[in-house]
Amino acid sequence: MTEPLLVARSIRKTYRLNRGQTLQAVDDVSLEVRPGEVLGLVGESGCGKSTLGRCLLRLTDLTSGELLFEGHDISRASERTLRPLRPRMQMVFQDSYASLNPVRRIGDLLAEPLKIHRDVHGQRRTRATIAARLEELMDLVGLPVSALARYPHEFSGGQRQRINIARALALSPRLIVADEPVSALDVSVQAQIVNLFTDLKERLGLTYVFIAHDLAVVRQISTRVAVMYLGTIVEMGETDTVLHTPAHPYTAALIAAVPEPVIRLHASRTLLRGDVPSPIAPPSGCRFHTRCPKAEARCAQDAPTLRSLGDERLVACHFPIVG
Missing domain, CATH: 3.40.50.300 (P-loop containing nucleotide triphosphate hydrolases)
Known part of the structure; x- marks a missing residue:
């Protein structure tokens, strides 16, 4: 390589x-x-x-x-x-x-x-x-x-x-x-x-x-895309894979805001809630948990690291979107 x-x-x-x-x-x-x-x-x-x-x-x-x-x-x-x-x-x-x-x-x-x-x-x-x-x-x-x-x-x-x-x-x-x-x-x-x-x-x-x-x-x-949120990369992989089947709720929310004729949307639309936290005092754990519809108690405590999903894609999420 x-x-x-x-x-x-x-x-x-x-x-x-x-x-x-x-x-x-x-x-x-x-x-x-x-x-x-x-x-x-x-x-x-x-x-x-x-x-x-x-x-x-x-x-x-x-x-x-x-x-x-x-x-x-x-x-x-x-x-x-x-x-x-x-x-x-x-x-x-x-x-x-x-x-x-x-x-x-x-x-x-x-x-x-x-x-x-x-x-x-x-x-x-x-x-x-x-x-x-x-x-x-x-x-x-x-x-x-x-x-x-x-x-x-x-x-x-x-x-x-x-x-x-x-x-x-x-x-x-x-x-x-x-x-x-x-x-x-x-x-x-x-x-x-x-x-x-x-x-x-x-x-x-x-x-x-x-x-x-x-x-x-x-x-x-x-050819590849890296998605950033509050100073960190939350998802990275081949462009078509990430934009057509997003694994991170934040990526899904960004895509949901795009007009449908531009990008074919993922089946489950994820809408952002609340405001972007201040980078001076970012949330504990996963930085996206304050706006994430999938967030659980663990998300506020443990910061997820980028891990492979098996399709040459990396995602930093405890509960990635699957399927």
């Missing part, structure tokens, strides 16, 4: 707040990302998806845990150690405008990483080499070369996201973490950008961690 491109083991990210409080944004998350796959990361807003994505690329330091990229332990690696790996691990951010410097031309923005990082032979790139690469990038994302001379405000949201994708591709990465890259776009434009991600994956052999709250988008692009 091919070695995983990225491995996270029991990673945690905790923020210290005022008055001695702590916020557990990511709590004991373990996962693997295989070369060439698309791992969809889904969950409600505030569940820790974006923080986890940043942790996976070491854009945010880990509080604890182990993180391996291409076999290299980057858990607590210095920026100097990370620098040679940065070209192979890139991110596309949600806000297509805020992630671009508004006073710089697109060509300058895309050229910057090519100037900072040397090529595969350790040589600095020439102006001609950079110019040729910029033309390649425009072709890859479906924009005219003339766009290089313009400023971010001159483009639509979808076009700006194409520019952000081009910047992520500039150094020929192996892994891209896309943090809700289509959530701020119109539905028709969303489909175009998702299709672009899919096309680039096939053409360039890319691997994605694709963060989204829209299950229809996740279903379209992901």
Whole structure:
């Protein structure tokens, strides 16, 4: 079996707040990302998806845990150690405008990483080499070369996201973490950008961690999916299996909120009750038990761990949905 491109083991990210409080944004998350796959990361807003994505690329330091990229332990690696790996691990951010410097031309923005990082032979790139690469990038994302001379405000949201994708591709990465890259776009434009991600994956052999709250988008692009709730992963497996026969009540509740023509719903509809608990003071035991219709006394006392259901799926639930 091919070695995983990225491995996270029991990673945690905790923020210290005022008055001695702590916020557990990511709590004991373990996962693997295989070369060439698309791992969809889904969950409600505030569940820790974006923080986890940043942790996976070491854009945010880990509080604890182990993180391996291409076999290299980057858990607590210095920026100097990370620098040679940065070209192979890139991110596309949600806000297509805020992630671009508004006073710089697109060509300058895309050229910057090519100037900072040397090529595969350790040589600095020439102006001609950079110019040729910029033309390649425009072709890859479906924009005219003339766009290089313009400023971010001159483009639509979808076009700006194409520019952000081009910047992520500039150094020929192996892994891209896309943090809700289509959530701020119109539905028709969303489909175009998702299709672009899919096309680039096939053409360039890319691997994605694709963060989204829209299950229809996740279903379209992901090969596997991990469902997050309050900083933990509650279910993980092949996309079709998880979305068509969810084993965790939270996954079932997310699917129940999707219009039926989009995803065929599980026979038993699970509806969420109550509000999402605060990550500053998460519930004891299973974090979902305060909203779960299947919860029993054990759920409030013992935190379930991810365990196999025998179909290459993992679920963290004492009483998973069966059948």
